Amino acid sequence: MDTSGLAAALIQGSEVILKSDEACLDFARSSEGVARYIAQNLDERQELVDLDDEGNNIFDALNLLWAKLAKSFDPSQATANHSEGWASEDSRIQLALGLGKLERNLIAGLQTFQDIAEQHEESLRALIFHVTTFIRIADERFFTLQSVLAQLLCNLISPSSAQPGADRLADKYLQLYLSGGRNEDIIIRLLDSRDTKTNNATLHLLNNVVRGNEARLRLLLSGVGVRWLAKILNRMDEWVEVQNGLFELGASIFNNIIDHSLHPELFQLLSDPAEVITPSQTILLKVLDSHLSSSTQSSPSPSPHLFMIGLFHNLAKYSKISIDSKQDDPRLPKIFEGLILVTEGLSAIGLSVQSRKDENYSLQEDLNGDEEVVRTMKDGTNGVVKPSIDLLRSLDTFFPRINPRAKSTGASITSISDELKPFSNLKRNLVQLLGILTFEDTLVGDQVREEEGIQLILGMTEIDENNPYLREHALLCVRNLMLNNPSNQSIISQMNPVGVLSPDNGELLPVPEKMKKK
Template identity: 70%
Template structure:
């Protein structure tokens, strides 16, 4: 490694080197050697480049002219022009690509985590950004020949503007350039172009950049809710399904951005901004709900959540999706939107169930523990209060029963050991619309809805009264029969009925007044004839 040799080579000037294949490759080789050495000796960087020494500082100054020349040479609108038209054509594209790649590796390694070096390199951020713009055109973004260069340039931008430390002023570049990239100018928004790349390393670097600039900065995090920021978020959300299948770390990096938004209670606003008036729920919103469900399931139980509750938006969303589902099922026509609505409902009910269980857990602990300093009325408690409300349009108990009634016909119960259930399913399909094969995987929505009633009715007779008012007791009792299309529906229904009966004489009276017609087999869940012993009790 010879830093002096590289500096000497750079002194030849960008104009001359960028027009010679031989010179491009020679300088690229020297830069690669230095970049490799720097990567292996990061602690020596400030010794290798002394910014107080004019001879050393020339590295960053010289790089400025090279980035300007490279950006111009890759401009697709003027590919045969040069810094000076009289000086001739550029070197071959491959030679210039090798040079750009080597210089990007060198500067990427030099500036990583060193605030003085970041400040020295800032002078050519605009040219690096222009080069990124030029190598991510519609054609080049899909050309594997440019993938490595795109990735290393993204890594360079990431290292250049990411805060080098928590110290005051270390985030100046992050603040300045995040705002610039979000300004709405097409040439400045290189993030959206890098997110379009099919190269995983480019995506890695871009997601790292986003995570780095929003970390520990509510102000910069809030910038993601601007128009351009929402487009970035939608782009990331649109690729999450692809990334989760790849298992290459991209899904985790993308999810980290949204977990940060959730942790700061900005997800409800983002969810709203991702909406489309022509759709009941958009794909981006669905993916955000998946991340929220995962966050609720994996995060430690909070001792406090802000008020108003950050998850309150799930309740009007629940009502909206229930109305759409009921109307669609009632019409009986094929609805291409229904699968996504079902998916959204499953995610919303899972989220509401998680919140309800967490709130009940805190309530149970307060019975036996003295938790000084813990508020008894926090945001998630508000969510549960609204869910339990008897007011139409707020509470979810009655709409849940109404939807369950529709779904009970739409997704007929299937007990393969019971011929009668198969016949019943067949006869019901003759009268009312039932689910197509495409929709059958969403049948477990019934289980989630039953679980929601069970969670809300636990030690709360008021919810039980609401269920009784819409004849939900009988419906839920009917779901205690085994249903192969709905694993654990029977178990949730049994627990739900138990909660509805507890300390609620009016609900108990409904069962008392019912005439038994048989018993369910513990082994098969099949309805068996009523035993003589029970018949005698019935006559008595």
């Protein structure tokens, strides 16, 4: 490809380009043309670096141009910049776009070029800082530039390979961006962007820098890093709705954190003394829940997931106190949401352990992480059986059942507020967890009986339109409670049947004569 025009313009110098609208736009067009060519001919990049026979190369020429561009966009130097006679802002935006695309494609995956281009990282960082000010971050004229600069930065500092030394820039600049300096923390500014491509490039950058590297993942648990992670978490609900790939990129970062057992520490760092559970903690639980549901491997010992049991206790205790007080509590929906996620996560661990047992997995003398969690859940003192039953008892009143029979007979039905209706499934989740823990374990069944939970769970075998599948989970739990447990069986034998459930619609029918006690 003929790059003589580009070379000639660069050799003229940055002043000539930056002080003319025509020169800016011409250079931008030339740069974009070369960038497109590079994208299709990556193996020819080396030939495009040298500008002439006198040793001038493209990176040295770009160095001064990036520095001048950054200065021209500095809003704190508006008066001085005006006297410089720069080209119009729109022309300089186009110039920066062309340069960004050119260098982005030039250095992608080439450590040699990354090392040379590092000389103008400071100018790139300053330019990103200036084009993500409070005003410009929302100005659509800057959106494409923000995304291209984020892509360039990503290609500059991302490890180009797994070879020793290939992650030098990742180490150096992640530490710099996390150092706490206002001008250094450009990641938080890029995450503030409402431009999808900018967010995409920023999340790719973070993924590339921390993937599989525990030391750099730990750096993210610093004060600045936690702010980045909290911002990502707080936007993930928004991203999952639009299905633009950002949710998956964000989740990938947190799955890496979970894979390295750093999520309990992050969960604690995301806490707020004024909140029982913060929104960012809730989103982290969603990612963890998905991770646990899809994982086939047990966690290491001691299990990093043990914190979920303490969290379950705290959330269950708060919920019960709030429900029993019969006072309006605006925090309750968020507490319920957290409880549902924790319960689902603990159930996933329990099912995983049972699955390995079913596959003739032999337990080692030293429990691995998941078995350790299940053993703790079953513990009579620190486990989850008692708080689950206590909370279920309160929830059974708080979330009244809706039975089709009640509708047909005209019986009054207590309604649930629209805000709380999505959380009525918490009863089902708790019963499911108890069903998992009582499976082939009479000691847990004894705990349920001692807490008078058998009668409570039996009462949930009736159809409840507010709780799809609650009846099925309750029936399974009752089955597990009765199996090989004469003491539990005797409780049912002492009860007087009030009716039988129709197999067709769940309606409560009269007790047949042969079933009545004499």
